[in-house]
Amino acid sequence: xxxxxxxxxxxxxxxxxxxxxxxxxxxxxxxxxxxxxxxxxxxxxxxxxxxxxxxxxxxxxxxxxxxxxxxxxxxxxxxxxxxxxxxxxxxxxxxxxxxxxxxxxxxxxxxxxxxxxxxxxxxxxxxxxxxxxxxxxxxxxxxxxxxxxxxxxxxxxxxxxxxxxxx
Amino acid sequence: xxxxxxxxxxxxxxxxxxxxxxxxxxxxxxxxxxxxxxxxxxxxxxxxxxxxxxxxxxxxxxxxxxxxxxxxxxxxxxxxxxxxxxxxxxxxxxxxxxxxxxxxxxxxxxxxxxxxxxxxxxxxxxxxxxxxxxxxxxxxxxxxxxxxxxxxxxxxxxxxxxxxxxxxxxxxxxxxxxxxxxxxxxxxxxxxxxxxxxxxxxxxxxxxxxxxxxxxxxxxxxxxxxxxxxxxxxxxxxxxxxxxxxxxxxxxxxxxxxxxxxxxxxxxxxxxxxxxxxxxxxxxxxxxxxxxxxxxxxxxxxxxxxxxxxxxxxxxxxxxxxxxxxxxxxxxxxxxxxxxxxxxxxxxxxxxxxxxxxxxxxxxxxxxxxxxxxxxxxxxxxxxxxxxxxxxxxxxxxxxxxxxxxxxxxxxxxxx
Numbered sequence: 413x414x415x416x417x418x419x420x421x422x423x424x425x426x427x428x429x430x431x432x433x434x435x436x437x438x439x440x441x442x443x444x445x446x447x448x449x450x451x452x453x454x455x456x457x458x459x460x461x462x463x464x465x466x467x468x469x470x471x472x473x474x475x476x477x478x479x480x481x482x483x484x485x486x487x488x489x490x491x492x493x494x495x496x497x498x499x500x501x502x503x504x505x506x507x508x509x510x511x512x513x514x515x516x517x518x519x520x521x522x523x524x525x526x527x528x529x530x531x532x533x534x535x536x537x538x539x540x541x542x543x544x545x546x547x548x549x550x551x552x553x554x555x556x557x558x559x560x561x562x563x564x565x566x567x568x569x570x571x572x573x574x575x576x577x578x579x
Numbered sequence: 580x581x582x583x584x585x586x587x588x589x590x591x592x593x594x595x596x597x598x599x600x601x602x603x604x605x606x607x608x609x610x611x612x613x614x615x616x617x618x619x620x621x622x623x624x625x626x627x628x629x630x631x632x633x634x635x636x637x638x639x640x641x642x643x644x645x646x647x648x649x650x651x652x653x654x655x656x657x658x659x660x661x662x663x664x665x666x667x668x669x670x671x672x673x674x675x676x677x678x679x680x681x682x683x684x685x686x687x688x689x690x691x692x693x694x695x696x697x698x699x700x701x702x703x704x705x706x707x708x709x710x711x712x713x714x715x716x717x718x719x720x721x722x723x724x725x726x727x728x729x730x731x732x733x734x735x736x737x738x739x740x741x742x743x744x745x746x747x748x749x750x751x752x753x754x755x756x757x758x759x760x761x762x763x764x765x766x767x768x769x770x771x772x773x774x775x776x777x778x779x780x781x782x783x784x785x786x787x788x789x790x791x792x793x794x795x796x797x798x799x800x801x802x803x804x805x806x807x808x809x810x811x812x813x814x815x816x817x818x819x820x821x822x823x824x825x826x827x828x829x830x831x832x833x834x835x836x837x838x839x840x841x842x843x844x845x846x847x848x849x850x851x852x853x854x855x856x857x858x859x860x861x862x863x864x865x866x867x868x869x870x871x872x873x874x875x876x877x878x879x880x881x882x883x884x885x886x887x888x889x890x891x892x893x894x895x896x897x898x899x900x901x902x903x904x905x906x907x908x909x910x911x912x913x914x915x916x917x918x919x920x921x922x923x924x925x926x927x928x929x930x931x932x933x934x935x936x937x938x939x940x941x942x943x944x945x946x947x948x949x950x951x952x953x954x955x956x957x958x959x960x961x962x963x964x965x966x967x968x969x970x971x972x973x974x975x976x977x978x979x980x981x982x983x984x985x986x987x988x989x990x991x992x993x994x995x
Contacts, residue, residue: 423764423765423853425959425961427941427959427961427962427963427964428961428962428963431941431942431963431968432940432941432942432964433941433942433946434942435615435644435942436615436645436650436652436653436656436942437652438618438619438622449968450962450963450967450968450969451962451963451968469765470764470765470768470798473764473765473798474700474795474959474961475699475700475959476616476698476699476700476702476714476715476716477615477616477716478616478619478716478717478718479619481716482619496765496768498765498768498798499768499769499798499800500700500714500715500716503715503716503719504716504717504718504719507716507718507719508718549732551602551730551732560718561718561719561721561722562623562626562627562718562721565627565628565721565722565725565726566626566627566628568726570726571604571726571728572604573593573603573604573605573606573728574592574593574594574595574597574603574604574605574606
């Protein structure tokens with residue numbers, strides 16, 4: 413499946429993804445109306461279900477607001493490819509069902525291009541070029557496989573702490 | 580093999596040796612939710628099949644971002660959380676106490692050696708109490724509310740060794756801004772910043788809080804000061820705690836060592852639109868400003884207000900500047916009130932608001948219009964953080980903020 417690339421720079425913070433004044437809302441579709449408001453207004457207007465965000469370093473830095481990945485899910489984003497992610501955003505993204513993929517050469521992928529995923533093979537293809545993606549860490553993969561942390565937690569009666577086992 | 584403070588905390592709480600890089604499901608000693616991230620966390624808790632929280636005594640609830648409620652939907656969110664607190668037997672500080680991080684500290688709810696999470700990125704501030712404390716999202720918080728545990732990758736640490744005495748009107752905020760410039764906005768991602776050295780040892784709790792608070796601005800998972808006498812004295816009259824032996828070993832393994840001598844450090848200002856764009860104040864002195872905000876979890880404590888008042892002296896704030904001063908908590912407000920600082924600020928022309936996040940939240944009040952410039956003692960200057968995306972936010976210390984508010988332009992506090 414071909415998905416359009418929305419290209420972003422380094423250090424895209426969660427205030428940019430969803431401004432503070434909209435944090436009273438918890439509905440992804442409402443949040444999606446204001447995603448990147450004031451920094452990239454065309455995004456909310458033109459983004460289509462299944463489109464992909466490609467960014468430079470430190471995507472999702474700043475506030476822990478889960479409204480940021482939720483707004484992106486409301487806009488139809490399911491995958492974000494970035495050179496690096498901010499830590500809290502990375503976890504939040506996985507938890508709400510976005511697949512964050514680390515790609516050291518993400519900055520070479522052009523805006524508006526179309527992307528094809530070969531995740532099992534460890535790369536994405538854009539305009540005939542292959543860009544390697546890093547494997548998702550094992551303990552995150554378990555959560556992704558379960559369909560997010562909520563679904564994962566639904567299957568648990570209790571958790572054993574400090575067993576050293578992965579989640 | 581030696582261990583860092585953070586490794587010792589995880590080892591101690593898990594009852595076995597735990598080293599950086601390991602993934603552990605760790606027990607949670609305290610979990611904080613507020614009016615912005617709380618409603619989502621509670622919904623997630625229910626979606627996970629939660630009925631009773633793991634331990635109501637370990638959950639800290641308060642409202643600080645939009646207080647008193649500034650919209651009907653904010654009121655609804657707060658009412659939803661009040662109902663949850665009542666049903667679950669959680670003590671809710673509601674709108675009474677102030678900014679979450681300051682309240683957790685002053686109630687003694689984060690203690691040396693504990694593992695604390697908060698649904699707010701500046702939770703890392705409790706490292707000033709010698710706790711491992713980190714910000715998490717709402718879904719992770721829903722998991723914590725249900726299970727009282729969360730998985731962590733135990734972070735490597737960067738040791739930040741600080742020596743020397745601060746010059747007059749230079750302090751912890753200037754130090755942490757200069758550290759942010761050196762490490763960069765993502766230079767400590769997945770790491771912990773472990774602060775030490777004579778300057779940190781001699782630093783009071785308020786300055787340690789300022790430093791640990793801003794660890795997240797370098798991407799760090801936590802900032803921490805190994806607990807010492809200053810830490811334990813802070814707990815006297817707040818909460819009885821036992822000393823824990825979590826001092827870092829001399830042969831602890833760090834990802835990186837950084838050393839600072841603050842003797843020659845001058846006031847720093849982070850220019851728009853990233854925290855790591857800190858420059859010496861003289862490089863931006865003369866920049867006209869429309870609004871000054873003195874407050875936030877980073878710099879809204881009594882000591883910060885006293886620093887501002889000392890610089891203000893008997894001057895008045897410029898009529899060209901809107902000066903908003905917000906003590907971080909009710910306790911800090913009372914201290915400032917009793918010391919006569921509030922009266923001094925009001926006479927000088929400031930608007931003194933009740934304890935809350937204020938303009939730092941960027942959604943409640945004190946927002947900036949297009950083209951406006953703000954100088955703020957808070958922690959983030961991202962584009963749009965305090966209102967319009969066409970506004971510009973500069974970050975600085977309370978001393979620099981006060982000096983600049985007198986003249987209506989960014990001013991070196993040493994020259995006032």
